[in-house]
Amino acid sequence: MADLDSALDAAAATVAAADALLIGAGAGFGVDSGLPDFRGDQGFWKAYPPLGRLGIHFEEMANPLWFERDPALAWGFYGHRLNLYRRTRPHEGFHILWRWGKAKPGGFRVFTSNVDGHFQAAGFRGNVVECHGSIHHLQCCGCCTPAIWNAGDLELDVDEETFRAAPPLPSCPQCGGLARPNVLMFGDWGWIPARTHEQEDDFRAWLAALGRRRLAVVECGAGSAVPTVRWQCEQAASLPGARLVRINPREPHGPAGTISLALGARDALSAMDARMSGSHGSRVSS
Numbered sequence: 045m046a047d048l049d050s051a052l053d054a055a056a057a058t059v060a061a062a063d064a065l066l067i068g069a070g071a072g073f074g075v076d077s078g079l080p081d082f083r084g085d086q087g088f089w090k091a092y093p094p095l096g097r098l099g100i101h102f103e104e105m106a107n108p109l110w111f112e113r114d115p116a117l118a119w120g121f122y123g124h125r126l127n128l129y130r131r132t133r134p135h136e137g138f139h140i141l142w143r144w145g146k147a148k149p150g151g152f153r154v155f156t157s158n159v160d161g162h163f164q165a166a167g168f169r170g171n172v173v174e175c176h177g178s179i180h181h182l183q184c185c186g187c188c189t190p191a192i193w194n195a196g197d198l199e200l201d202v203d204e205e206t207f208r209a210a211p212p213l214p215s216c217p218q219c220g221g222l223a224r225p226n227v228l229m230f231g232d233w234g235w236i237p238a239r240t241h242e243q244e245d246d247f248r249a250w251l252a253a254l255g256r257r258r259l260a261v262v263e264c265g266a267g268s269a270v271p272t273v274r275w276q277c278e279q280a281a282s283l284p285g286a287r288l289v290r291i292n293p294r295e296p297h298g299p300a301g302t303i304s305l306a307l308g309a310r311d312a313l314s315a316m317d318a319r320m321s322g323s324h325g326s327r328v329s330s
């Protein structure tokens with residue numbers, strides 16, 4: 045417990061002293077908002093019992109082949125997630141990070157593999173890299189056009205028993221063919237990366253312009269199975285003067301110099317925030 049308290053002190057001091065902030069986020073960051081991560085088959089099937097009954101794994105379901113083989117099931121999966129992400133409110137941790145980021149003279153960026161759009165819903169704009177795309181944007185399955193368009197108020201009617209979406213399924217405004225989410229799936233050669241590439245260009249320019257400014261990297265809920273976010277945060281933290289705070293209740297460890305917080309994201313960020321604002325009284329008790 046003393047270790048956790050001193051790690052929280054060190055994490056708060058790192059963020060307070062930094063000139064700029066990089067926020068990394070994986071599926072675990074949404075858990076405190078009530079969203080499922082896809083931790084192993086059991087976690088995935090608990091979130092999606094109909095797919096458990098069919099014995100379909102996350103890596104199998106998040107595959108563009110379903111849009112060819114069984115579009116109603118493909119849109120059942122993505123439509124269910126779109127509906128869920130829309131009706132779920134981002135937790136307090138998002139707002140804490142926004143406040144910290146806004147106060148930094150060198151600014152802040154978010155690098156996330158989440159496709160749920162929750163950073164934007166929490167007020168983040170123009171400073172988010174969605175490295176696996178966004179479920180709130182669509183593209184043509186046939187790639188008749190390189191366009192990506194906003195899903196707008198698209199609603200899918202998904203049967204909770206069969207997990208199939210009722211027609212009409214989303215279609216391409218150009219050719220009328222089937223549309224799909226602009227999300228990077230497994231074995232996905234058809235994903236149109238243009239939107240993500242623009243975000244990445246801005247991110248790289250921001251990192252390069254930091255110079256000798258001190259960077260705090262706060263990574264929340266990024267798993268090691270698809271390690272893109274962990275890798276990006278470690279890379280950024282290897283810059284001179286940078287430091288990584290890794291928040292993850294099960295996989296908090298990192299390279300030498302990492303401040304590891306084995307806590308849920310909302311609790312860890314609130315505890316750090318209390319220390320930074322001087323209102324920290326009681327010690328963390330979990």
Ligand SMILES: NC(=O)c1ccc[n+]([C@@H]2O[C@H](COP(=O)([O-])OP(=O)(O)OC[C@H]3O[C@@H](n4cnc5c(N)ncnc54)[C@H](O)[C@@H]3O)[C@@H](O)[C@H]2O)c1
Binds near residue numbers: 070161267269295
């Ligand atoms: N909300 C979303 O957009 C969403 C949800 C599920 C999966 N995905 C996709 O799934 C892929 C796998 O992502 P991943 O590796 O981040 O997921 P993962 O499910 O493999 O890992 C989640 C991580 O979060 C940690 N975690 C669990 N509860 C937490 C909490 N309360 N606070 C902080 N951390 C917590 C777990 O220990 C784990 O390390 C990604 O490509 C992602 O795009 C996205």
